[in-house]
Amino acid sequence: MFDTARWTVLAPLLQAAGAGRDLLDDTIRRLTPEAVTQVVLNEIGEHGVRLDLHFDGRTTSHLRTDADVVVSLSLTDAVRGLYGTDERPWPSLAVRTAFAELDERGPGAWFAGRKGIARDVQSLLSALKPGRQDLGELSVTFGSDKWGDLHWYTQHYERHFARLRDEPVRVLEIGIGGYADPDSGGASLRMWQRYFRRGLVHGLDIAEKNVTGPRIMTVRGDQSDAEFLGRLGEELGPFDVVIDDGSHLNEHVRISFHALFPHVRPGGLYVVEDLQTAYWPRWGGDPEAGPGTSMGMLKSFVDGLNRAEVRDPQGEGSHLERDISGISFHHNIAFVEKGLNAEEGGPVFLRTLF
Ligand SMILES: C[S@@+](CC[C@H](N)C(=O)[O-])C[C@H]1O[C@@H](n2cnc3c(N)ncnc32)[C@H](O)[C@@H]1O
Structure with a gap:
């Protein structure tokens, strides 16, 4: 397939x-x-x-x-x-x-x-022997909207991706761009291909895409189809980086995360862009970005980081509580780090002392 x-x-x-x-x-x-x-x-x-x-x-x-x-x-x-x-x-x-x-x-x-x-x-x-431009420059060169116009994301990407830049990474970006036009889109895939000089770059889009590159592979599929995403992860992963820049519908963002996070390598990052839709009812959000929204899901992971403070640290916990070792939020974008969340909590007697 x-x-x-x-x-x-x-x-x-x-x-x-x-x-x-x-x-x-x-x-x-x-x-x-x-x-x-x-x-x-x-x-x-x-x-x-x-x-x-x-x-x-x-x-x-x-x-x-x-x-x-x-x-x-x-x-x-x-x-x-x-x-x-x-x-x-x-x-x-x-x-x-x-x-x-x-x-x-x-x-x-x-x-x-x-x-x-x-x-x-x-x-x-x-x-x-290609030179090393920073992501802002590469974004402008390749016409990606991740720097400029509505988004100023590359500064955050640069901070979180710097340690991976020279590694032989596997990247997956949901949403190639250009919507129904098969000959349009792919700006960010080209940018990632240049930024990650040792990277294999995969793009997923619901529309047929003619984007090519020596280290770019495009896949057609729906990010709300968990079973399909599971197979994609099995065959093309594990990924060091997954970026969700697809439909931005809250339900889709949650389905994609749960289906693909298991296929992120330890030490890797799952990025969700355009989190403003978590506050927009027409996109499945609500003004408080509560449970059920993309932000609601991400906010629950923050509590998962501290699970050992309220539950038996030897207990199993959910795989997300165990496998998320950090989260960073910036304006409209979040980075979820995959890693073992195994630090012990404080002693039980302390919880009732003050
Ligand atoms: C904002 S654009 C992506 C821009 C691209 N990531 C970039 O930075 O150049 C969103 C893309 O998501 C695709 N898309 C929309 N719904 C989708 C779905 N359910 N599954 C996969 N892709 C979808 C659209 O066809 C569109 O091309």
């Missing part, structure tokens, strides 16, 4: 890219250099130079194979540049250019004709 084969090469490669060279080399051999080369080419797109990739004594040429400018790199370094965490300069980089004959226009024209070489080479190298 879900295209899990899509990640057969990418998932282990993203994991191995942060490990030592030997382990990465072994992984490339196991996945085959051809398949890994295809991953690299999908990620970097078109460029006006030839790219020679070297691995285990073999060299293969890519991009504009008839170009006069050739950039040579080991395949391992290309993967580390894209998905690794190593900031050092390229260990294997070499650039070769064909020299044109000097003609009647003289050396000035000869040098002027070579000015574009650096630009072409740099464009390829920047694609092979």
